[in-house]
Amino acid sequence: MSPVELFKALGEPTRLEMVERLSNYGSQTLTSLFKGMHITRQGARKHLQILADSKIIILLPDGRNTIVQLDQHAFDVGKKFIAKLELRWDKRLEALKNFVEKK
Amino acid sequence: MSPVELFKALGEPTRLEMVERLSNYGSQTLTSLFKGMHITRQGARKHLQILADSKIIILLPDGRNTIVQLDQHAFDVGKKFIAKLELRWDKRLEALKNFVEKK
DNA sequence: TATATATGCAACATAATAGTTGCATATCGA
């Protein structure tokens, strides 16, 4: 999963709220998850598919229900990406500092 | 800045590449930044405006140039968001573990 | 076995996004 895809999936209000709900209240069925949100079941289903494609959630069919659960490693790619960029940032600042001091 | 806005800004290939370039090579002018990317200057400018609105970069007019630099705290909101969600996740797992053990 | 519940898929309408072209403006340097 690429960082772009992860960020894109999280960069939509309805989807991010779904992720927060799952984080707060744990796994639940598709129907219970979108209730209270101003969207139809089919609309919610599309968002869940996008989150599943991005490996943020897992959709588990269970009889007539579909259980939605957060993927344990949902944010790993994002965390790594950010850490890598911040490391480079720091290294450049360090190099700049050394350069200035040597003058 | 909200997490949604941050993730949305980062969830686009051209913008994410711009952020990576800034991280790798440091601050540079608008023109040097988009060169080599398959996009016009005006197209690039739109993306930079979005990144600036999201407080990921800072646009500094300097004579006829515009210096683009990464904001030092660009990812803070995102890191906090992820940390908060993962903490909740862990707490729920802990509670579940305790519940099961007591049975 | 009916009936209610939970879901999936496809088609469509609308809104948002990405990217372009065209034109205007400002600044640097010979």
Next chain:
DNA sequence: TCGATATGCAACTATTATGTTGCATATATA
């Protein structure tokens, strides 16, 4: 000063994303 360079803004187009309605299917449960 004059040409080259660097930029900004507005209008337009094409593509993508969001969200809906409608219909079909599967599974609980009374």
